[in-house]
Amino acid sequence: MGPQLVLAPLTRAMAEDQADRLLELINSIPGRSWSRKELLAQRPDKFRYSRVWLSGNKVLGVVIASRKDEAVHIHQVALDNEYHRRGLGRRAYSEIAGLAASEGLSTVTANCLKSDKGALDFHLALGFASVGRYTDPDDGRDYLRLKAAVATILDLGQPE
């Protein structure tokens, strides 16, 4: 058995040290790629809400999130291919929603490539609904704006 999987807050120091690995995960998502500058950009409460899945020192997944007004916005979510469909995404969103609830925030938002069925199904399974769409001027692709109540994620985010 390998080392245990741990869900930990992403600190700025870790984001700097592990930038290459985090960008490898993030840029495995179809669509516009992120630069190191974007990864490290200052956003409200980013290093409070963002999470990483670790196995020892190896980063297996990342959720980049920050606060936007009364919502937590998920900027990026990506797990190592071998760790999909094991409930890790669900657990990370659930923990972020729990923190949001404890701080009085009511909503979680995310944007998702319209053609990325797996990612879309994941968000729908956690209670997100589509509230709009846009074409990203940088990559020319269509994205959906997704929104979920924190309470719904907490409900649906429970492991079976």
Ligand SMILES: CC(C)(COP(=O)(O)OP(=O)(O)OC[C@H]1O[C@@H](n2cnc3c(N)ncnc32)[C@H](O)[C@@H]1OP(=O)(O)O)[C@@H](O)C(=O)NCCC(=O)NCCS
């Ligand atoms: C999308 C992603 C973060 C989901 O995380 P995950 O840990 O694999 O998802 P979970 O195991 O927590 O899934 C929770 C539920 O979401 C749904 N779901 C997740 N992935 C799905 C898929 N590929 N197809 C259909 N439903 C899916 C299922 O209902 C699942 O519950 P179940 O496994 O009990 O049926 C992960 O697959 C990933 O990193 N994908 C590549 C990067 C990416 O596309 N990011 C999203 C950009 S918007």
